[in-house]
Amino acid sequence: MNFEKYFMGKIRSVVDKYGVKGRIAVALSGGKDSMAAFHALTKFKFELIPFYIDLGIEEYSKVCMEYAKKICDILGYKLQIIKLKDYGIDFSKARKKCSVCGTAKRYLMNKFAFEYDCDYVATGHNLSDALTFAFNNLASVNILNFRGMKPVLPGNKDLRMAGRFKPLFYLKDDECMEYVKMNEIPYCKEKCPYARDAPTIELKEWIHEMERKRNGIMLNFAKSFEKIEEMMTRQQKIRQCSICGYPSYGNICKFCKLRRKYGKI
Numbered sequence: 001m002n003f004e005k006y007f008m009g010k011i012r013s014v015v016d017k018y019g020v021k022g023r024i025a026v027a028l029s030g031g032k033d034s035m036a037a038f039h040a041l042t043k044f045k046f047e048l049i050p051f052y053i054d055l056g057i058e059e060y061s062k063v064c065m066e067y068a069k070k071i072c073d074i075l076g077y078k079l080q081i082i083k084l085k086d087y088g089i090d091f092s093k094a095r096k097k098c099s100v101c102g103t104a105k106r107y108l109m110n111k112f113a114f115e116y117d118c119d120y121v122a123t124g125h126n127l128s129d130a131l132t133f134a135f136n137n138l139a140s141v142n143i144l145n146f147r148g149m150k151p152v153l154p155g156n157k158d159l160r161m162a163g164r165f166k167p168l169f170y171l172k173d174d175e176c177m178e179y180v181k182m183n184e185i186p187y188c189k190e191k192c193p194y195a196r197d198a199p200t201i202e203l204k205e206w207i208h209e210m211e212r213k214r215n216g217i218m219l220n221f222a223k224s225f226e227k228i229e230e231m232m233t234r235q236q237k238i239r240q241c242s243i244c245g246y247p248s249y250g251n252i253c254k255f256c257k258l259r260r261k262y263g264k265i
């Protein structure tokens with residue numbers, strides 16, 4: 001089987017298994033994975049709405065946005081842009097940058113998809129990232145953070161929650177890279193100046209090393225983690241934030257707590 005067929009087949013298996021259809025907001029970071037996901041999704045019969053969240057991380061955010069615009073121009077789409085500073089949050093003043101960034105991205109992706117009446121928000125998360133995240137949580141005894149191990153999560157309109165769709169969930173890092181090169185897709189090679197530390201990079205290398213020795217082990221890990229997540233989510237109840245009405249595990253969502261901290265609400 002040629003590579004392109006193999007790659008598209010992996011995405012199609014997710015689409016078919018979960019019956020993904022309709023209107024999809026595509027979260028573009030400018031990096032190789034989300035650009036590959038967007039490019040591949042244009043070959044399906046979806047209505048796609050690409051968007052970029054400008055976090056205001058110095059030059060880095062600007063450069064990434066240019067790449068997101070570039071792929072939209074190539075594929076004939078208009079890029080929607082969301083600015084974190086419009087929510088009163090000044091990233092340069094945030095102390096725990098990665099945590100602010102993570103909370104803001106998760107929240108704004110969902111809000112965007114919900115407001116645009118999308119059935120799903122698609123992200124570029126791939127198999128290598130998902131496993132690195134899972135192992136990192138295991139390594140730091142952070143079991144409660146065990147989520148994101150399913151390629152598709154259905155939405156819930158009553159809870160203002162858009163569905164989540166990870167088209168590249170069964171594809172590894174190097175496979176996404178190969179797709180990008182093969183299709184000459186432009187992408188931002190720069191890393192975020194606050195990129196997470198070396199241990200996760202080593203963890204990812206270790207996972208890939210295992211895969212080289214035992215082909216298929218990554219997929220098996222993912223399937224096991226998916227089962228663990230299923231067991232855990234039965235115990236966690238999602239409700240609505242009492243301030244903004246979007247989904248939250250607590251009374252007030254993490255994003256509203258951030259806005260409170262930065263003084264706008």
Ligand code: AMP
Binds near residue numbers: 123
């Ligand atoms: P990360 O959280 O950086 O590992 O990115 C995971 C996925 O989230 C990417 O593949 C994108 O789909 C999405 N994403 C990350 N950063 C942004 C951003 N600034 N704007 C829109 N989507 C993003």
Ligand code: FES
Binds near residue numbers: 193
């Ligand atoms: Fe979020 Fe760097 S702090 S991408």
Ligand code: ZN
Binds near residue numbers: 242255
């Ligand atoms: Zn809220």
